[in-house]
Amino acid sequence: MNKACSGQISARVVSERKEMNCGIHGVSFSSSATPSERRLSALARHLISPSESCSCSASGVSASITSSDVGSVFSHVARAPEDPILGVTVAYNKDSSPVKLNLGVGAYRTEEGKPLVLNVVRKAEQQLVNNRSRVKEYLPIVGLAEFNKLSAKLIFGVDSPCIRDNRVTTVQCLSGTGSLRVGGEFLTRHYHQRIIYIPVPTWGNHPKVFTLAGLSVKSYRYYDPITRGLDFKGLLEDLDSAPSGAIVLLHACAHNPTGVDPSIQQWEQIRQMIRSKGLLPFFDSAYQGFASGNLDKDAQSVRMFVADGGECIVAQSFAKNMGLYGERVGALSIVCKTADVAGKVESQLKLVIRPMYSNPPIHGASIVAAILRDRTLYDEWTIELKAMADRIISMRHQLFNALRDRDTPGDWSHIIKQIGMFTFTGLNVRQVSFMTREYHIYMTADGRISMAGLSSSTVSHLADAIHAAVTHVA
Incomplete structure (x- = not known):
């Protein structure tokens, strides 16, 4: 053409x-x-x-x-409310005040109020970058094998009988939330009792995670608002009335949101009650080492339940203690009676994980494994971890002293008695709203504040706000 x-x-x-x-x-x-x-x-x-x-x-x-x-096939969809915890940051970001303070989300901040990447994490990442033999292939369904092995040793102890006898199966999951969800899904499919008891109060995501996993969520008493401490009598009574075989969610340490933990003697009584009733303990370990600054001390509650030869479940997170919030690194461990049973349990966990997210990401788990396997990096991590825990303890004492200096009405000793990242202040919804409106201080509506978001330069501002709130708002 x-x-x-x-x-x-x-x-x-x-x-x-x-x-x-x-x-x-x-x-x-x-x-x-x-x-x-x-x-x-x-x-x-x-x-x-x-x-x-x-x-x-x-x-x-x-x-x-x-x-x-x-039109839209989704035009009927209603706008959902902001997450009660993450929504605090959304509101904070919209505030233009130069004195605004975010004490809502549980993420560690430096004395200057900046996010912190641990030096040991940077070193581990550099090692990974320098290793030219590393590839980006899919991990197995259960995750990075070395990470799983080292995570189990961290929570149960190197010489733990469950590790020695191969009675525990550990799978890598998407941080603490993913570990809880996989555990819940597994229990719904393979455990005879579908009732799980959670403490009141507890982390806001717990009831949602377990309900969507197919479990029936019940509660047991935990916090006493009068003493601002543990309602131990109520706790034991509620567990005693639970049906045989019921699952019991336990915070391994640094209870969220109250910061109130049982003593070792109380943990022993809880263990005896759970074993005598044939209940199944399910630990949420989100703060190992971050509560007291000592990794072994913060794992004592879990190890007590493993030492008696019974079965238990543990969800681990490395978000807080390694500062790997965005890497979503966690593990789910199920301690069984025999190695044969543990192997069967792992095979079924694969069937839970495969259609959910197929396999976990490699980078964060590789960072954790690099730190846990190397003695030099491990020792450096424990030093940095203790420094974070000690700074939080220091913030507790500074806030308590500031309130005492102002003659703020009420007993505020619970601030220094509680442990971990959070303090359950005892402030009510109206007082919280007042502090946000008048002082630009953001926290969850239940009065929980993140001590990790506080600094020496902001303690006085918070103390002024609390003093004004309890003085002028009922």
Whole structure:
């Protein structure tokens, strides 16, 4: 075909296409237009370029096809409220006040109020970068084998009988939340009792995670708002009345949100009650080493339940104690009676994980494994970990002293008695709202504050706000 002929054909095709386009745009579709007519109009809008459509009627589509006509299959969806914890940061970010203070989200901050990446984490990452043999292939369904092995040793102890006898199976999960969810899904499918008891109060995500996993969520008394301490009598009474075989969620240390932990003697009584009733303990270990600054001390509650030869479940997170919040690194361990049972349990955990997220990410787990396997890095980590824990303890004492200096009404000794990242202040919803409105201090509505978000330079501002709130707001 010669160039002249080709040019004539091309011009004719373009001309016909423009006529077709203008014809489509010139049609005025009413509310009674057929679905095929509406689809044709939508298709035309995508196909026509601005230059081609400019000669068409400008009033065509814009005047006749309205959003209400087209509609959305999701138009019935209601706007969900912000997460009660993460929503605090959303509100904080919208505040332009220079004195605003975010004490809502549980993430460690430096004395300058900045996020912290541990030096040991940076060193481990550099080692990974320098290792040219590393690849980015999929991990197995259960995750990085070395990470799983080292995580189990960290929580149960190097010489733990469950590790020695191969009675524990550990799988890598998506931080603490993912570990809890996988554990809940497994129990729904393979455990005879589908009731789980959680403490009141507890982390806000716990009831949602277990309910969506298919378990029936009940509660047991834990916090006494009068003493601002442990309601130990109520705890034992509620566990004693639980049906045989029920699952019991336990915070391994640094209870969230109260910061109130049982003593070792109380833990022993809890253990005896759970074993005598045939209950199944499910530990949430989100703060190992972050509560007291000592990794072994913060794992004592878990190890007591393993030492008696019974079965238990543990969800671990490395978000707080290694500062790997965004890496989503966690592990789920299930301690069984025999190695054979543990192997079968692992096979079923794979079936839970595979359709959920297939396999976990490699980077965060590799960081943890690098730190836990190397004695030099491990020792450096424990030093940094203790420094974080000690700074939080220091913030507790500074806040307590500031309130005492102001003669703030009430007994505030619970601030220095509680442990871990959070303090359950005892402030009510109205007082919290007052502090946010008048002092630009953000916290969850239940009065929980993150001590890790406090610094020596902001303690006085918080103390002023608390003093004003309890003095002027009932």
